[in-house]
Amino acid sequence: MKTKEFKKVLIALDYDKSSRKVAAAGYAMAKTMNAEVTLLHVISDPVYYSSAEYSPIVGLTGSLGVDPSQMDTAERLKELTQNFLAEEKTRLGDENIQILLKEGDYADTILKTATKLHANIIVIGSHSSRWLEDVVMGSVTNKVLRHTTIPLFIVPMKKQD
Secondary structure, three states, rough: OOOOOOOEEEEEEEOOOOOOHHHHHHHHHHHHOOOEEEEEEOOOOOOHOOOOOOOOOOOHOOOOOOOOOHHOOOHHHHHHHHHHHHHHHHHHHHOOEEEEEEEEEEHHHHHHHHHHHOEEOOOOOOOOOOOOHHHHHHHHHHHHHOOOOOOEEEEEEOOOO
16 A cells, blocks of 8 residues: 655644744654645735734734734734744744745635645644644534645644643
């Protein structure tokens, strides 16, 4: 039986501090397979991040030292997100990592991007300490899981991660 080679790994990140753990786990796996790595972040609604309804994003505002009021435009949010992805690439220490910023529905955009890149595996985190409950209840991870034909590597995250 011939085993499938994984040559392209898509790592989907959000702004949470735990995304560093997701990136590190996905990158370590990719390196053992000598695979290309792409870090992806999806912005679902740029206007939301500058609205009064917005709750500050821990990873973005915390890791970049950014006050939420500095995210007053969609362009500023995109700039900060590019910086966030570039810093993660630097932290992983591999100049060959590709970074992508996309807009759209989280799960749909992850799936479309993985297909377009011909990714062999998608790495994604699940943020709850009750991971199985979240999957059953319908998180982004669950939607990706239900609609993909591409294998997933799900990194379970706990609140303290």
